[in-house]
Amino acid sequence: xxxxxxxxxxxxxxxxxxxxxxxxxxxxxxxxxxxxxxxxxxxxxxxxxxxxxxxxxxxxxxxxxxxxxxxxxxxxxxxxxxxxxxxxxxxxxxxxxxxxxxxxxxxxxxxxxxxxxxxxxxxxxxxxxxxxxxxxxxxxxxxxxxxxxxxxxxxxxxxxxxxxxxxxxxxxxxxxxxxxxxxxxxxxxxxxxxxxxxxxxxxxxxxxxxxxxxxxxxxxxxxxxxxxxxxxxxxxxxxxxxxxxxxxxxxxxxxxxxxxxxxxxxxxxxxxxxxxxxxxxxxxxxxxxxxxxxxxxxxxxxxxxxxxxxxxxxxxxxxxxxxxxxxxxxxxxxxxxxxxxxxxxxxxxxxxxxxxxxxxxxxxxxxxxxxxxxxxxxxxxxxxx
Numbered sequence: 001x002x003x004x005x006x007x008x009x010x011x012x013x014x015x016x017x018x019x020x021x022x023x024x025x026x027x028x029x030x031x032x033x034x035x036x037x038x039x040x041x042x043x044x045x046x047x048x049x050x051x052x053x054x055x056x057x058x059x060x061x062x063x064x065x066x067x068x069x070x071x072x073x074x075x076x077x078x079x080x081x082x083x084x085x086x087x088x089x090x091x092x093x094x095x096x097x098x099x100x101x102x103x104x105x106x107x108x109x110x111x112x113x114x115x116x117x118x119x120x121x122x123x124x125x126x127x128x129x130x131x132x133x134x135x136x137x138x139x140x141x142x143x144x145x146x147x148x149x150x151x152x153x154x155x156x157x158x159x160x161x162x163x164x165x166x167x168x169x170x171x172x173x174x175x176x177x178x179x180x181x182x183x184x185x186x187x188x189x190x191x192x193x194x195x196x197x198x199x200x201x202x203x204x205x206x207x208x209x210x211x212x213x214x215x216x217x218x219x220x221x222x223x224x225x226x227x228x229x230x231x232x233x234x235x236x237x238x239x240x241x242x243x244x245x246x247x248x249x250x251x252x253x254x255x256x257x258x259x260x261x262x263x264x265x266x267x268x269x270x271x272x273x274x275x276x277x278x279x280x281x282x283x284x285x286x287x288x289x290x291x292x293x294x295x296x297x298x299x300x301x302x303x304x305x306x307x308x309x310x311x312x313x314x315x316x317x318x319x320x321x322x323x324x325x326x327x328x329x330x331x332x333x334x335x336x337x338x339x340x341x342x343x344x345x346x347x348x349x350x351x352x353x354x355x356x357x358x359x360x361x362x363x364x365x366x367x368x369x370x371x372x373x374x375x376x377x378x379x380x381x382x383x384x385x
Contacts, residue, residue: 031068050116057130065089078108098221126197149187246274260356268324282383286322
C-alpha cells in the first residue's frame with residue numbers, strides 16, 4: 001500500500017489531495033453552491049461556501065440568474081487563486097446575462113473542502129454596484145433604479161423621471177424597443193467612475209452616461225444608465241428630465257446604433273428627443289454654440305467623433321453636443337420628424353462608417369453631405385446669429 005501511495009503522490013497525493021483538474025472541478029462545485037445560495041437568498045448556505053462579502057449588498061437586487069465559471073485556477077497546496085466569469089441577469093430587464101470578471105482567493109480547510117476567502121473585481125474590471133455597498137432598489141412603471149448610499153426618496157425621483165422619459169421616447173422614436181430602463185445611482189463621482197472603469201476626471205461635469213453593447217438585441221444585457229450624482233445634483237428640474245430622456249433615448253435606439261453611426265447623430269438625436277416639447281429655443285438650448293456664432297465663428301463642418309471625448313475643454317464638448325442637436329432639429333423641422341427617425345435607422349443599418357451617412361442622406365433626405373452642411377450653417381446663422 002505504501003509503495004502504491006508513493007507511485008501516485010505526484011497525481012493526487014497519498015492523503016487525497018486533488019490534482020489540478022480535480023481541484024478545478026471541486027472549486028466549480030463550490031461556486032455552483034454559492035450561486036444557488038445567492039438566488040435562494042440563503043445567507044446561511046452562502047456563508048458555508050466562505051466569505052459573506054457582497055451578499056448583504058445584493059438583498060434588494062432582483063435576480064433571475066447568477067452563475068460562476070472558473071476560467072483559470074492557480075494554487076499550491078491548500079491555497080488557490082481563481083479567475084472567474086460571473087454571469088447574472090436582472091429579473092425583468094436583462095434579456096441576456098451581464099458578465100463580470102472576478103478574482104477569488106480560496107483555501108482548503110482541515111476537512112479537505114475549499115472555501116472562498118475573498119471575491120474582488122479582476123484586474124482591469126470595474127466593481128459591481130454591490131461591491132460598493134448595500135444596494136437599494138426602487139421600481140417604477142418602466143424603470144429599475146439601483147442606488148448605493150442614496151436615500152429612497154432620491155431613487156424614487158429617478159424612477160419618476162424614467163416613467164416620464166419612456167413615453168416621451170415612444171412618441172418620438174416609436175415603441176418597438178423593450179421599454180425597460182436600468183439606472184445605477186452610485187454614491188459619488190468617484191464611485192461612478194469606478195463602475196465605468198475610468199478616472200473620475202473623465203466624467204466631471206457629465207450628469208450621466210449609458211453603457212451597452214452596440215447593436216443591442218436579445219443576445220445583450222440591458223443598457224445601464226450610470227448617474228454622476230455630483231453633476232446631476234446641480235441640475236434643475238428641466239435639466240434632470242432632459243438628461244434622463246436623453247439617456248433613455250440611447251437605450252431605445254441601441255439596436256439601430258452601430259459602427260456606422262457618427263456621434264453627432266446619436267448624441268444629437270438623443271438631445272433632440274430630450275428637448276422635444278420643452279419649448280426651449282435654439283439659443284437657450286445651445287448657449288456655447290450661440291456665443292460662437294454671434295462672434296462670427298460658425299462651424300465649418302459637423303463635429304467629429306473625437307470632439308465628443310470627455311476632456312477638460314467643457315465649452316468645446318458642449319459645442320459638439322449642441323451642434324449635433326441643432327443638426328437633428330433642422331432635419332425634424334425641414335424634412336420632418338418621421339424622416340429624422342428614418343435617417344437614423346438608415347445610417348445604423350450599415351456595417352461600416354464609409355458611405356453610410358452619404359447614402360442615407362441621399363435615400364431618406366434627398367440631399368448630399370455638402371448641401372446638408374451648407375443648409376445647417378445657414379440654420380445656425382439664422383437661429384443663433
